[in-house]
Amino acid sequence: MYPYPLVVFDLDGTLVDSGSDIAEALNRTLQDWQLPRVAEATVLTWIGDGVRRLVEQAFTAGGSRADLDVVMPGFMVHYRECLLRSPRLFDGVREALALLRGREVPLAICTNKPAALVQPLLEYLGIGQQFALVLGGDSLPQRKPSGEPLRHIAAQFGVATGDCLMVGDSLTDYRAAQDAGMPIALVRYGYPRGLDLDTADAVVVVDDLRALPGLRDGE
Template identity: 55%
Template sequence: MDFPYSLVVFDLDGTLVDSASDISEAVNRTLVDWSLPRVDETVIRGWIGDGARALVGSAFEHAGKAIDLDEVMPGFMVHYADCLLLYPSVYPGVVDTLETLRARGIEVAVCTNKPERFVRPLLEALQLGDYFECIVGGDTLAQRKPSAVPLLHVVEKFGLQVSQCLMVGDSATDVETAAAANMQMALVTYGYLRGVDPHAVAGVRVIDDLRELLLAA
């Protein structure tokens, strides 16, 4: 069966790359700066996906500390940069899938809520940079996921129709984004699901390994 899409738009964290340990360390260093206790990585994983500001807000809410995020974010972003390349890893099947898509002439892009300036260095460090010419981060445009705007921006950049494109993600945010853009979606089971049961989400294809993306549905 031929792959029915001309473009695949991937989320980053939790879909292509497991960066939860690094993100968690940045959060914990920030909490320590404010004399608050560190939080287990398994808890922080449940906060990843809505962007850096929402992530930090969740951490301070969890700590029961009312804080002006405008005061916190500069320090967090320093830690975020310092922790970006500590322990990231590429999920199994990602490179095989990207290689196959490229061999078939199918375009790929990244649409993530990670700040854009951190996306390219992370991809390059993990030897994924050559696959992606188009990257949209959480601060690239005025709106971020779950708004449809970033996803539709990618579609427009490639001069395609939404019906020619597939989104691949790992979270409720990605599900909402695809729905808002009226785009077909594949939901991976191994990422930062934040309590979402993939098999209970209507209208998406569920995959356990990214290589399954290339198999007949």
């Protein structure tokens, strides 16, 4: 029996390497407003708190106080256009998901990405059928780092949050798991943004999702 009755994954930075596409969408938006493009490495440090916060940080860094309610529709056009530009699954993701599903472990996604853009991305990458539930950043009034999305997901499956496993890469994921009382496994390859992986209170920190608890060495 697998040690966790439910595994909840973050999306961007955990399952999917989408940083360059998000950066391109953001930079096209900045160009629309005659602001300079931002290096992809910088954009990666802003990913995780939702698209509105992402755009806000970019405009603040560019010295602009543009009305986000005016800016966001244009950004969302670029975001949709860039969604399938060059995303890829991180190494080991496809195999890890297959192993978990082979053990009949329910899988869910908890992301701050707008819900309407999640399923098209999953389908494009060929993993759309792996998840029993997908929760986007606008699915509930709260989003990560609130623990409410994780509590909501656990309740949908009738399991206690403390029995589940969250898998993420960022400080936002970490804080959400802590708030929900859900154990978390962290990945080294994502967009950690100030999270000290060496001191974090995590079940495990992995370089490859195939090293998640219960999937390695016949555990």
